[in-house]
Structure formats: structure tokens, C-alpha cells
Amino acid sequence: MARTNRTVVPESRAMLKQMQYEIASEFGLYGASYGGGMDTEFASELGTVGGAGSTGGTPYLGHLTSRDNGSVGGEITKRLIKQAEQSLFT
Template structure:
């Protein structure tokens, strides 16, 4: 079965990526090498730091389980649905 994972609005990619790092930081999923328990104020910096500390490349997050990653994705979905409902009913 073919999968269709293309982004409908390509401009939203950066916003989704930012939300991903913010939620992961809220959940405390970054280990001591990534500022463990970092607060969301610095989530964008976590997302911008590469595994060697350089800006631009994604950090290595191989220590995260599928369950952890799924919980972040589920939370992103919940928040996007909530935002859409608020915009429809406002």
C-alpha cells in the first residue's frame, strides 16, 4: 500500500519542527547531552544544534524510544486539532 506523507502546506514544515522540539522539551525527552529537562524557551536552540554542537543539522536523538517519539507526534496532532477547532468556532 502506497503511503502519502507529503506536506500539504510546505511552509508549515518549520512550524511543525519547532512544535516538535518544544513538546519534546516539555516532556523532558532530551538527555543530559541536550540540556535534560530543558524548558521550552530554549527548544528552538535544541532543534538548531547538531550532534556536534553546530547549527543547522538535526541533533542525534537515537536514545529516544518509538513510544516517546509517538507521544510527541500524538501531542502535535492534539494541539493542531485544538487550534483548528478554536479557529472554526471563534
């Protein structure tokens, strides 16, 4: 059986992408490619700071390791589970 990573709720795609950039920013992962550790509060600004992001394209993030990217994914999962538990038990 083929494994697919399809989004069950397509409307959540933008929220998940924003969460991804916010967590990566908190971990300090994207700072090196955007001018040396620039800290930003809003995830939407990450794609517009210097490099390919300023032209509207996807910025090159080849300096990130699989471990770094996995830590972001793991944190997203932790936060989503925490939100679900809070909504169930409140």
C-alpha cells in the same frame, strides 16, 4: 496504493518542527542528550546546545524510544485539532 507523508502546506514545515521540539522539551525527552535535563523555553535553542547540534548538524537522538516519539506526534495532533476547533467556533 502507496502511502506518502507529504506536507500539504510546505510553508508549515518550520512551524511543525518548532512545535515538535517544544513539546519534546515539555515532556523532558531531549534533556538527556543535551547535558542532563536542561530545560529551554525556545525550541530553536535545542539544536545549538552541545553535541552535534553545535556544529550545525542534526543532533543524535538515538536514546529516544518509539513510544516517546509517538507521544510527541500525538500531542502535536491534539494541539492542531484544538486550534482548528477554536478557529471554527469563534
